[in-house]
Amino acid sequence: MKDALQSIEISIGAIVVATGFDPYQPRQGEYGFGELQEVVTLPQLIRHLGLMKAGEPLKWNGHAVRDVALIHCVGSREIEGVDEPHEDGQVNNYCSRVCCTATLHAAEELRQRFPTLNIYDLYQDIRTYGRGHEEHYRGALEGGVRFVRYHGEERPQVISAPTGDTHPVLIHVKDSLTYNEELEIPVDLVVLAVGMEPRQIDALVKMLKVSRGNDSRAHAGAFEGTEARSTRNLQDAARHAQNDSRHRGGNRVAR
Amino acid sequence: MNRVDPTFVNELKEYGAVGIEKCFNCGNCTAICPLASDEYNFPRGVIRRVQIGDRETMKTQLDPWLCYYCGDCSATCPKGAEPGETMMAARRWLTAQYDWMGLSRKLYTSTAWAIGALIVGALMVLGLAWLLHGDLVTSQVQLNTFAPVEMIHVADLILAGVLAFFLLSNLFRMFMFTFREGKQWKLPPFAVFVTEAWQLVYHTLTQQRFSKCEGRRRWISHMILVFGYGSMFVLIVVFLTWFQTDNLYPLYHPQRLIGYLAALAIIYGAGDALVSRIQKKHQMHHFSHLSDWLFPILLILLSVSGLMISAFRYMGLPLATYYTYVIHLVIMMTLYICIGPMGKWAHLLYRPFAVYFQIVKEKAAQQSEVTAGAMASAD
Ligand code: SF4
Ligand code: SF4
Ligand code: SF4
Numbered sequence: 125m126k127d128a129l130q131s132i133e134i135s136i137g138a139i140v141v142a143t144g145f146d147p148y149q150p151r152q153g154e155y156g157f158g159e160l161q162e163v164v165t166l167p168q169l170i171r172h173l174g175l176m177k178a179g180e181p182l183k184w185n186g187h188a189v190r191d192v193a194l195i196h197c198v199g200s201r202e203i204e205g206v207d208e209p210h211e212d213g214q215v216n217n218y219c220s221r222v223c224c225t226a227t228l229h230a231a232e233e234l235r236q237r238f239p240t241l242n243i244y245d246l247y248q249d250i251r252t253y254g255r256g257h258e259e260h261y262r263g264a265l266e267g268g269v270r271f272v273r274y275h276g277e278e279r280p281q282v283i284s285a286p287t288g289d290t291h292p293v294l295i296h297v298k299d300s301l302t303y304n305e306e307l308e309i310p311v312d313l314v315v316l317a318v319g320m321e322p323r324q325i326d327a328l329v330k331m332l333k334v335s336r337g338n339d340s341r342a343h344a345g346a347f348e349g350t351e352a353r354s355t356r357n358l359q360d361a362a363r364h365a366q367n368d369s370r371h372r373g374g375n376r377v378a379r
Numbered sequence: 380m381n382r383v384d385p386t387f388v389n390e391l392k393e394y395g396a397v398g399i400e401k402c403f404n405c406g407n408c409t410a411i412c413p414l415a416s417d418e419y420n421f422p423r424g425v426i427r428r429v430q431i432g433d434r435e436t437m438k439t440q441l442d443p444w445l446c447y448y449c450g451d452c453s454a455t456c457p458k459g460a461e462p463g464e465t466m467m468a469a470r471r472w473l474t475a476q477y478d479w480m481g482l483s484r485k486l487y488t489s490t491a492w493a494i495g496a497l498i499v500g501a502l503m504v505l506g507l508a509w510l511l512h513g514d515l516v517t518s519q520v521q522l523n524t525f526a527p528v529e530m531i532h533v534a535d536l537i538l539a540g541v542l543a544f545f546l547l548s549n550l551f552r553m554f555m556f557t558f559r560e561g562k563q564w565k566l567p568p569f570a571v572f573v574t575e576a577w578q579l580v581y582h583t584l585t586q587q588r589f590s591k592c593e594g595r596r597r598w599i600s601h602m603i604l605v606f607g608y609g610s611m612f613v614l615i616v617v618f619l620t621w622f623q624t625d626n627l628y629p630l631y632h633p634q635r636l637i638g639y640l641a642a643l644a645i646i647y648g649a650g651d652a653l654v655s656r657i658q659k660k661h662q663m664h665h666f667s668h669l670s671d672w673l674f675p676i677l678l679i680l681l682s683v684s685g686l687m688i689s690a691f692r693y694m695g696l697p698l699a700t701y702y703t704y705v706i707h708l709v710i711m712m713t714l715y716i717c718i719g720p721m722g723k724w725a726h727l728l729y730r731p732f733a734v735y736f737q738i739v740k741e742k743a744a745q746q747s748e749v750t751a752g753a754m755a756s757a758d
Contacts, residue, residue, distance in 0.1 A: 191385070242385040265400065265403055267400075268388070268400045269400075270385065270430060270431070271403065296380070299431070301404045302381075302427050302428075302431055303424075305380075306380045306381075307380070307381050307382075307431060308382045309382075310382065310383070
């Protein structure tokens with residue numbers, strides 16, 4: 125009896141809609157993902173780092189990692205007509221807002237745990253939203269992480285290195301910090317900073333009668349928490365709910 | 380395509396660079412630099428080459444020589460990346476690239492080598508002096524008996540020849556790096572080298588670009604040093620038989636007057652540099668490499684010992700004159716071995732030549748544009 129579904133009625137003044145997100149899953153072959161063993165996503169790397177013992181050297185596939193590249197905006201800030209559309213026929217044109225900080229945080233951790241590792245960070249813009257997040261940028265920079273800046277129109281190419289090369293993977297990228305010259309970066313591991321994708325929200329949309337944006341996210345109508353209207357980190361989501369409630373004369377939502 | 384090489388940053392640090400990694404390429408430094416231009420957009424451009432490890436392009440660059448370390452960039456940099464110091468380190472690094480013997484790299488990056496070279500230079504002179512010196516006449520000062528001027532003159536000429544050989548061969552490598560792309564020569568027409576040759580003389584004598592950099596005080600004291608040093612160099616290499624004499628002249632005699640003035644000019648110029656290095660008042664003196672200390676110190680010691688020889692001679696102290704003379708030669712030798720054609724001294728050639736090469740390149744580019752334009756309109 126206890127486990128049976130029950131309907132209960134509660135009366136409330138507001139609904140906070142937090143739909144959550146899924147990390148973007150790169151396509152087969154996107155930046156070599158699924159084709160080259162040395163290409164992983166940021167969540168994969170973070171899990172790997174979490175499982176490693178302190179003082180253990182960084183290895184991938186049994187090979188020592190000497191050089192690693194982190195690529196920002198994978199599955200985010202895509203451009204219509206440049207990037208291939210996804211199943212729903214759209215490109216993810218939004219900025220996922222958390223991956224810059226997450227990537228720089230990972231870069232900092234890599235730097236601290238593996239002092240001799242060469243770390244490259246391939247970014248478009250550094251968008252460290254949130255209080256104190258820019259500190260990770262500073263930490264990574266001063267820790268000697270090399271930044272390379274690409275443009276969305278010409279994303280970096282990840283290719284398998286020819287036999288005899290010192291490294292298994294090469295990245296070719298036009299670097300706007302070096303007068304748009306093309307650079308070749310030899311690496312042992314490529315980490316894709318994948319963005320967030322909204323969850324399936326069809327039922328929710330119907331139930332709450334909220335409109336839907338063309339990026340398949342819910343639009344105004346209720347308070348939205350993380351990921352309902354746009355990608356947000358915790359700070360943003362709390363502040364947003366607070367502002368919305370004030371705006372509508374509702375109760376103040378505690379942070 | 381350039382392959383990134385992460386080791387270059389650390390290599391340049393051995394030459395004294397600091398804070399390269401802090402640079403996030405905002406470009407404020409280049410915007411504020413009074414000497415940078417569209418074509419030569421240092422210091423950020425240079426820093427970026429270092430960050431990505433582009434040694435090949437770095438080797439061909441004249442940019443570091445076009446900077447006179449006014450320090451505006453370092454003062455402006457929002458990250459404290461010390462761009463001016465990277466330019467300084469780049470000059471040392473370039474000097475080491477031009478030096479085909481590889482000695483420069485050792486002298487710049489290893490204190491042990493630098494001190495070793497000082498000792499070798501000193502021992503060489505002491506050994507030669509011990510073997511070759513003449514009688515020590517004690518009844519009166521007879522310097523030309525102790526160290527016959529003809530012999531010293533020959534030694535000077537040999538030394539000058541050796542210096543010139545190394546300096547010119549290094550200069551040729553600079554020329555090669557500047558006017559070659561890969562294995563191909565990209566030489567501007569010879570005529571442009573000739574028509575612009577006056578610029579070389581002009582820039583050597585006036586260091587007009589230096590005067591564009593911040594207040595003129597440093598430029599003036601540097602000019603005084605250059606003219607003092609230049610006149611002394613000519614006196615010793617060309618007119619030694621006139622300059623080194625046992626005759627006693629009155630104070631206003633040109634032999635004494637020119638000598639004293641030149642020595643004082645060197646002491647003033649080098650002393651000024653030394654004092655501000657000690658006080659770290661100026662941005663450019665916040666960081667000092669061993670060679671930055673040795674150069675002014677040895678120059679001052681050289682001039683002071685030179686003045687002392689003269690003083691002892693006029694006071695009639697034979698032994699003091701002879702010993703000071705040997706010490707004077709020791710200092711001279713260590714100066715040239717340690718910071719000569721492989722070191723900081725060589726900038727007296729590289730700087731004006733860099734300006735000259737830059738002008739030649741620009742003029743040649745203008746000419747070819749004009750020709751291309753003329754050809755296009757003829758079509
Ligand atoms: S947060 Fe940074 S990495 Fe993520 S999508 Fe935005 S710009 Fe790209
Ligand atoms: S050196 Fe400083 S001012 Fe120059 S680009 Fe780098 S961070 Fe900016
Ligand atoms: S020190 Fe002065 S001249 Fe040299 S790069 Fe900086 S601003 Fe330019």
